[in-house]
């Protein structure tokens with residue numbers, strides 16, 4: 309919370325800085341990220357003035373420093389006529405072309421711009437909200453304060469003997485791809501209760517040995533994915549047909565197309581695949 313400044317005024321804060329310091333500019337145009345593209349590849353524009361001029365009313369957001377340089381995000385509704393060596397890349401796709409810390413900062417930028425756009429008016433009285441700190445706003449009439457909210461979702465790798473359960477969700481972008489059971493945490497439940505409920509609702513199975521695996525910010529638009537592993541106990545596969553079109557047990561030797569490396573789903577599956585590789589190494593060592 310160290311970046312909080314009281315009486316934050318975006319216009320004054322940025323106007324001085326923009327004249328003097330090299331700044332990383334995270335510019336979004338219709339949810340795509342604007343990147344510099346040259347023979348060395350893609351990068352976040354780093355200049356002393358914004359790569360595309362901002363208007364006084366352009367939505368903008370300060371971010372934590374990166375590599376000792378200030379970072380500013382802003383969004384434009386339409387691309388400029390002259391892109392001057394700049395290109396737009398989807399936020400998800402930017403994972404493939406940017407170092408992780410820049411992809412991560414771009415995700416945070418997208419979440420904060422989304423929050424800014426969705427909290428222009430007070431939910432209590434309808435009056436305009438005014439920026440109070442970098443990450444809070446206050447109602448100009450009743451004083452209600454709001455901060456960015458994160459929606460947690462669980463994702464779970466279920467093990468049965470030497471196989472894992474993979475599912476095809478109807479909203480997957482690739483028709484042949486399989487991933488893991490996942491779902492949003494509901495109010496009033498623990499993460500573990502959510503894992504049990506989602507597995508029961510989506511595939512009709514009972515599970516045990518729920519273990520935390522890791523987590524990942526998921527800025528689509530403002531989530532965090534919390535990964536777990538679990539073991540199968542009982543039940544036959546019964547699909548929740550509104551969400552899933554298929555679910556099967558797969559072995560690491562015969563996996564279908566799986567999610568991209570940028571996702572925690574893939575990290576959970578890769579971790580299962582790596583078990584066999586390390587087991588094989590130990591066996592080879594024992595035999596020598």
Ligand SMILES: [Zn+2]
Pocket residue numbers: 430431432433434435447448449450451452
């Ligand atoms: Zn209000």
